[in-house]
Structure formats: C-alpha cells, structure tokens
Amino acid sequence: MLSLVNLSKRFGDIVALERASFDVPAGRIVGFLGPNGAGKTTAMRCIFDLVHPDTGEVLWGDAPVGPAERLRFGYMPEERGLYPKMKVGDQLTYFARLSGKSRQEAREDAAEWLTQLGLIDRTDSKLEELSHGNQQRVQLAAALVHNPELAVLDEPFSGLDPIGMESMAQTLRDLAGRGVGIVFSSHQLDTVEDLCQDVVIIDRGRIVLTGELARLRASARVRHLVIEVDELPWSPDGDDVTVVSTLTGDRRLLVEPDVDLDALLVAARAAGTVTRFSFEPPRLSDLFREAIQ
Amino acid sequence: MKRAAVQTWEIAQRDLVQRAKSKAFLATSLLVAGMILVLGPLIASELDDPPPYRIGVVGTTDEEFTAYLEVAAASFDREAVIERFDDLSAAEQDLEFGDLNVIVVDGSEVIWLEEESTQLNSIVVVALQSIERRDVAAELGLTPDEAQSLLAPPTPGSRTLREPDPETEPRRIGAFIGSILLYMSILMFGQFVMMGVVEEKSSRVVEVLLSRVRPTQILVGKVIGIGLLGLAQLALLGAVVWFTLTQFNLADISLADIGRDVIVQVVFWYLVGYTFFAVIYAALGATISRQEDMQSVALIPVALLLPGYFIALLSLEDPNAMLSRVASMLPPTSPLVMPMRLAVGGVAAWEVAVALVLLAAASYGLIRLGGRVYTGAVLKLGPKVRLRDAWRAAAQ
Numbered sequence: 001m002l003s004l005v006n007l008s009k010r011f012g013d014i015v016a017l018e019r020a021s022f023d024v025p026a027g028r029i030v031g032f033l034g035p036n037g038a039g040k041t042t043a044m045r046c047i048f049d050l051v052h053p054d055t056g057e058v059l060w061g062d063a064p065v066g067p068a069e070r071l072r073f074g075y076m077p078e079e080r081g082l083y084p085k086m087k088v089g090d091q092l093t094y095f096a097r098l099s100g101k102s103r104q105e106a107r108e109d110a111a112e113w114l115t116q117l118g119l120i121d122r123t124d125s126k127l128e129e130l131s132h133g134n135q136q137r138v139q140l141a142a143a144l145v146h147n148p149e150l151a152v153l154d155e156p157f158s159g160l161d162p163i164g165m166e167s168m169a170q171t172l173r174d175l176a177g178r179g180v181g182i183v184f185s186s187h188q189l190d191t192v193e194d195l196c197q198d199v200v201i202i203d204r205g206r207i208v209l210t211g212e213l214a215r216l217r218a219s220a221r222v223r224h225l226v227i228e229v230d231e232l233p234w235s236p237d238g239d240d241v242t243v244v245s246t247l248t249g250d251r252r253l254l255v256e257p258d259v260d261l262d263a264l265l266v267a268a269r270a271a272g273t274v275t276r277f278s279f280e281p282p283r284l285s286d287l288f289r290e291a292i293q
Numbered sequence: 294m295k296r297a298a299v300q301t302w303e304i305a306q307r308d309l310v311q312r313a314k315s316k317a318f319l320a321t322s323l324l325v326a327g328m329i330l331v332l333g334p335l336i337a338s339e340l341d342d343p344p345p346y347r348i349g350v351v352g353t354t355d356e357e358f359t360a361y362l363e364v365a366a367a368s369f370d371r372e373a374v375i376e377r378f379d380d381l382s383a384a385e386q387d388l389e390f391g392d393l394n395v396i397v398v399d400g401s402e403v404i405w406l407e408e409e410s411t412q413l414n415s416i417v418v419v420a421l422q423s424i425e426r427r428d429v430a431a432e433l434g435l436t437p438d439e440a441q442s443l444l445a446p447p448t449p450g451s452r453t454l455r456e457p458d459p460e461t462e463p464r465r466i467g468a469f470i471g472s473i474l475l476y477m478s479i480l481m482f483g484q485f486v487m488m489g490v491v492e493e494k495s496s497r498v499v500e501v502l503l504s505r506v507r508p509t510q511i512l513v514g515k516v517i518g519i520g521l522l523g524l525a526q527l528a529l530l531g532a533v534v535w536f537t538l539t540q541f542n543l544a545d546i547s548l549a550d551i552g553r554d555v556i557v558q559v560v561f562w563y564l565v566g567y568t569f570f571a572v573i574y575a576a577l578g579a580t581i582s583r584q585e586d587m588q589s590v591a592l593i594p595v596a597l598l599l600p601g602y603f604i605a606l607l608s609l610e611d612p613n614a615m616l617s618r619v620a621s622m623l624p625p626t627s628p629l630v631m632p633m634r635l636a637v638g639g640v641a642a643w644e645v646a647v648a649l650v651l652l653a654a655a656s657y658g659l660i661r662l663g664g665r666v667y668t669g670a671v672l673k674l675g676p677k678v679r680l681r682d683a684w685r686a687a688a689q
Contacts, residue, residue, distance in 0.1 A: 048504040050672060067507070068296070075504035081497025086311060097303045098505040100296060142501055 001025045002065075002073075002150050002181060007046055007056035009039075009205075016042040017053065018205040019069040023151060024183045029176045031213075032185040033195030033284065037113040039205040040185040041078050044154050048075055060150075071100045074148035078155045078185075080139050082127050088138055089114065089123035092145045098280050099146035106145075113141040117171075133164050140171065145150035151175060153184040157192060169195045189284035201288050221290060224283065225253040225261075254286065312485055318627045321481060322526055325474075326533045333537035345372035345664030346413050347392065349384040352399035356365045357427070361420035361539055368419075369412055383416025400424065461637075463548060465609050467555040472605045474530065475559050475629060476598065479566050482523035483574040483594055489515050490578030490671070491587055491664060508668040513660075516571045520564070527563055531556035558632040565649070566628025568655045570594050576663035579670040580678040601629035612637040622648045623656040 009017040022168045032040055044053040047058050048070055055278050060069045071174075083091055096106035114120045117137045118240040119130075127135060136159065144151060156172075157165050172182055172195065183247055186192045199216065201209040209216065255264075261279070268274045284289075295515070312318055346366060350358070357373045366373035372633045376393070377546030378384040388406050395413055397403040403409070403417055493511070502511055534556060538548040569604040577590045604626055608617035612634040621630040628647040634640045669686035670678040 050500065050503055071505060075501070077497070077500040079497040079499060079500060081499070084496055085500055094303070094307055095501065095505070098300050098502070
C-alpha cells in the first residue's frame with residue numbers, strides 16, 4: 001500500500017499541498033479528483049521525488065519510498081512524452097531496462113504489452129508514425145511495461161475519445177484485478193465515477209473528501225432526482241429542492257434524502273405528462289460541491 | 294550503486310545508438326572521411342620533392358644551353374626539363390596550359406605566363422651568362438678552366454649547428470589537421486549532447502525518465518554515450534587518415550608514423566576536452582525547452598572553444614611562445630592548444646601534467662555545477678530558465 005502522509009508544498013506564495021494524506025491500497029482503483037490547479041500533479045510528482053515536499057513523507061508499506069521502491073511503480077505524467085523518432089518496441093524495452101529488468105525480460109515485457117494493446121505489429125514503427133490514439137496507448141505501456149505494483153497516472157483520460165476512454169478504463173480494471181494499486185487523477189469528475197472504487201478529492205491543496213465511493217454516496221446528504229415532463233416550463237417548490245440541471249425535457253434536481261417524493265410527483269403530474277421519474281445516487285461533482293462548502 | 298551504474302550505461306547506449314542513426318551524424322562522418330581521402334594526397338604531394346621546371350626553348354640557341362640550364366637548376370636542388378619548339382605560338386600555348394613554366398626565345402628573351410619566378414629566372418639567367426662568359430673567354434684566348442678560375446666567386450666554408458629535422462614540416466601540417474579534427478569533434482558532439490537534452494525536454498519524455506532515474510544519471514549517461522560515439526568517429530577518421538598516409542612513400546620520413554602520433558594526441562585530448570565541454574552543453578541545454586532556442590545558447594561554449602582553436606593555430610608557428618605555453622595549461626583552452634604543442638614537439642612533461650590536473654579539477658567542478666543546473670532546470674518547461682533559478686531549484 002502506498003501512503004502519502006501529511007504532504008505540504010509551497011511554491012513561493014502558492015500553496016500546492018497542505019497536509020495532504022491518502023492511501024492507495026493494492027488492487028484498488030483510486031480516483032484522485034479535483035479542479036485544475038488543485039495540487040494533483042504536485043502530489044503525484046512527490047511520489048517520484050520529482051518534487052520534494054516541504055514536510056510529510058511518502059511510504060510504501062511502512063518504509064519511506066526510495067529509488068529502489070520507485071522502480072516498482074509506474075508513472076504516466078500529465079505532460080505526455082516519448083522519443084518521437086525511436087521505434088516503439090525499442091522504446092518500451094528501454095524503459096523496462098531502466099526499471100531494472102534484464103535485457104531478455106525487458107524485451108518480453110515490451111512485446112507482451114504491445115500485444116495486449118493491439119500494437120504488436122507496430123513494434124518496429126517509429127512513435128511519430130503512429131496515430132494520436134495509438135501514441136497514447138504506447139504512453140500507457142511505457143508507464144506499465146515493467147509490470148509495476150503501483151500505477152500512478154496523471155490525467156490518463158484527457159485527450160481520449162470515448163472508445164479510447166473505455167479501453168483505458170478496461171486496462172485499469174484488469175490491472176487492479178491483478179492486484180496492482182492504481183491512483184489516477186482527473187479534473188472531469190463525472191466522466192470517471194464509474195471506474196473509481198475509492199476517491200480522494202482535493203481542492204486548493206487540501207484533501208476535502210476521501211473514502212470508498214459507494215459509502216460516500218450512501219452517506220451523502222443529497223440525492224439526485226431526474227424528472228422529465230413533456231410540458232415546459234415547470235419548476236418544483238420547496239426549500240429541500242435545488243435545480244442543478246435544466247436540459248430541455250429533463251429536470252435534474254438535487255433533493256434532501258428525506259424529501260417528500262409523492263408530493264413532487266404530484267406537482268410534476270400537474271405540470272404535464274411525466275415521462276421519467278428516477279431517484280439516483282449523487283454524482284461525484286455533487287460530492288465535491290458538498291465537500292468544499 | 295550497481296543498479297545506478299546499469300541504468301546510466303543503458304542511457305549511454307541509447308544515446309549512442311540513436312545518435313549514430315541520425316542523419317546529422319552519418320552525413321558529417323561521410324563528408325569528413327571523403328574530404329580526408331581527397332585532400333590527403335594533395336597535402337602529402339606538397340611535402341614530396343618539387344616537380345622539375347619545364348623550359349621551352351624556341352629559335353636559335355647554343356647547343357650547350359641545355360647543359361648549362363641543368364647545371365644551374367642543380368645548384369638550386371631542382372631539375373630542369375628542356376623542350377624544343379620550332380614555333381613560338383605552339384610553345385605559348387603550352388605555357389598557357391601550364392605544361393611549361395617559361396619560354397626562352399633565341400637566347401635573348403624570356404616569356405612568363407603571368408609573373409616571373411625568381412628562382413627559375415635566376416636559373417635561366419645563370420645559364421645564359423655561362424654561354425656569354427664562355428664566348429668572351431674564347432675571344433680573350435683563355436681556356437675554359439682559366440676563365441672559370443678568373444670568375445669563380447669566393448666560396449666560404451659553411452656548417453650547421455644541427456641537422457634539419459625533416460619531420461618538422463609534416464608534423465606541423467599533421468598538427469594543423471589534427472587541431473581542426475579536435476575542434477570539430479568537441480563542438481559537434483558537445484552540440485549533440487545539447488540536442489539530446491533539449492529533445493528530451495521538448496518531447497517531455499524527461500519526466501518519464503526521471504520517474505526511474507536521477508537527473509545526474511541522465512546527464513552522465515548522455516555525456517558518456519555521445520562521447521563514445523565521438524570516439525568511434527575519430528577512430529574511423531583516424532583510420533582513414535592513416536590509410537591515406539600509408540599510400541605515400543617519402544624518402545626519409547614516415548608520414549604514417551607522424552599521422553599515428555597526431556591521431557593518438559587528438560583522441561586523448563578529445564576525451565578530456567569533450568568531457569569538459571559536454572557538461573557545459575548539457576547544463577545549458579537544460580535551460581531551454583525548444584530547439585529554436587538552441588542557436589543562441591550554443592554560442593556560449595563556442596565562445597569558450599574558439600580562443601583555444603586560434604591559439605592552437607598560433608602554436609603551430611611558435612609552440613613555445615608565452616601565450617601558447619600558458620593557454621596549453623589552462624582550461625578551457627588547454628584541450629585544444631596542448632595537443633598541438635605536443636604534436637610539434639618540445640613540451641616539458643610537467644607542463645602536460647599541470648594541464649591535465651587543472652583540466653581534471655575544472656571538469657570535476659563543472660560536473661558538480663552543471664549537474665546541479667541540469668537538475669534544477671530539466672523539469673522546468675516553458676521559456677528559458679535562468680541559471681540562477683535552476684541553481685536554486687536544485688536545492689529544493
């Protein structure tokens with residue numbers, strides 16, 4: 001298990017991290033979420049000693065993380081980058097070698113990852129000859145080629161199309177299934193909520209919410225109610241109801257858990273024909289909004 | 294420790310192999326090798342015995358003129374080949390095409406192409422005077438021997454303090470070519486180091502690397518890898534030079550031996566000089582993020598190299614002038630000046646020792662300094678990083 005303990009970091013007057021702590025247990029997918037500039041990248045860079053925290057420490061198990069431990073981690077930085085003119089296979093072999101694999105192992109690991117990502121026939125292509133999507137895949141492979149016990153992925157979903165996002169999500173699920181601890185960051189909270197088992201929500205350097213997603217949702221103060229009425233406009237009354245989304249024909253309402261659903265349904269029916277009335281758990285963005293209040 | 298060494302060597306190998314495949318490296322290697330093969334014979338032929346003077350003779354000439362010309366030429370250590378023409382225009386045509394050096398018409402007129410050669414003119418004049426002297430002596434009723442003794446100039450005895458070293462001139466030329474090779478190699482492979490650093494920074498791959506290795510490992514690995522590539526190129530060019538020189542057989546000197554000496558000097562001083570400059574190139578490269586900014590930053594190490602190059606050229610003329618002696622012992626000029634002084638000869642062993650100790654100390658300091666600048670600057674993207682900021686960032 002990886003533990004970040006009380007990490008603080010200032011850059012001049014800017015507070016990047018303030019006593020930030022969280023864990024990444026083996027086999028869990030941890031979503032590290034928050035708006036841009038919240039401190040996600042700084043925290044991840046601290047894991048690899050690319051940034052030295054002013055205070056606090058990073059532990060692997062019970063011991064501080066050093067160069068030897070880091071070789072058991074995989075890192076995909078937010079700023080994507082590989083060697084454009086180097087062959088894909090050579091490139092992955094090189095990174096596996098730098099992670100301490102023997103020449104033979106490194107070559108096998110590279111081939112295995114390229115097979116898994118469907119790029120084995122591009123082994124001898126230069127990186128720059130690949131499509132954007134395939135370059136992203138190679139980038140992921142570069143982080144994971146040495147089969148690390150922990151994967152640290154900074155914004156892995158940014159710049160991916162829906163198919164790319166789904167295949168990335170599937171890769172992460174497979175990894176977690178093999179016992180790899182995964183922490184990935186995202187500033188688009190709602191697009192990744194199906195993937196996270198645990199979430200760590202950060203805002204302006206402080207961890208504002210952390211825990212198992214299902215439990216956080218269950219204990220949330222609010223619920224989502226989606227009501228579709230064929231007539232517009234319609235607006236419910238009441239102190240315990242907030243309209244959060246006003247798409248045509250779709251009222252997404254934030255309601256207190258103990259709201260009188262019957263009364264709302266009656267009110268909606270009075271406005272027109274109700275085509276949808278569903279009660280949903282809160283979204284991550286709702287949890288975030290609630291946490292920073 | 295072992296792990297760090299293996300990683301660093303892996304980095305060195307990648308830089309060596311990838312750079313060896315680059316067009317810039319392949320093109321310069323072929324170009325320089327080609328130049329040596331073409332220019333080598335030309336330079337070597339300059340060292341060979343000069344070609345005979347070709348003298349065209351037109352019109353009525355004394356039968357003994359040819360003999361007198363040969364004697365006169367011999368007194369200048371030259372040979373003369375005489376060609377007789379019936380027709381002046383045919384002779385002029387040959388002069389025009391460079392087949393003749395001079396034309397003598399009727400023993401009274403001398404024709405040059407553009408300007409007269411002092412030496413050849415003397416030879417012709419002496420030959421003509423000899424004929425005239427012979428005729429005057431005959432008129433006066435003197436025998437040739439009497440005339441000879443009457444007109445013989447005084448001949449003072451002469452001696453030299455030491456034998457001339459026939460190798461001096463070839464060594465000087467070898468050292469000159471060596472200084473070009475040395476300057477070129479340090480500059481080119483230093484710039485390759487800088488290009489490598491900037492490429493890794495601009496492509497952002499450096500952060501992927503730094504999750505696995507320390508910044509100094511990247512710096513040292515790159516300097517070693519590209520340095521070895523430079524060594525391989527020098528070895529290749531050295532072999533071409535040596536091969537070219539073995540094709541010439543000069544009477545009393547072995548060009549191949551001289552070439553080998555110069556190549557050994559160049560290779561050794563390349564290693565020490567390159568290390569010094571490559572670290573400067575790497576540290577400066579880390580302060581920029583874009584290839585476009587390389588031009589201006591790359592001028593700094595060139596400004597440090599150029600004085601050494603010019604003093605090296607001056608040293609070929611006078612290897613023991615004060616400027617050359619001092620510059621050959623102090624960095625950053627020593628890696629370029631010392632090998633040239635050594636190639637020409639007459640350098641005391643202590644001078645070489647001082648040069649090496651100072652350069653090693655300076656290189657060590659520079660690796661510490663450059664390593665820190667590299668560490669502080671390599672993860673800073675965006676505009677040019679100021680050296681002071683890089684220095685401070687590394688401390689954090």
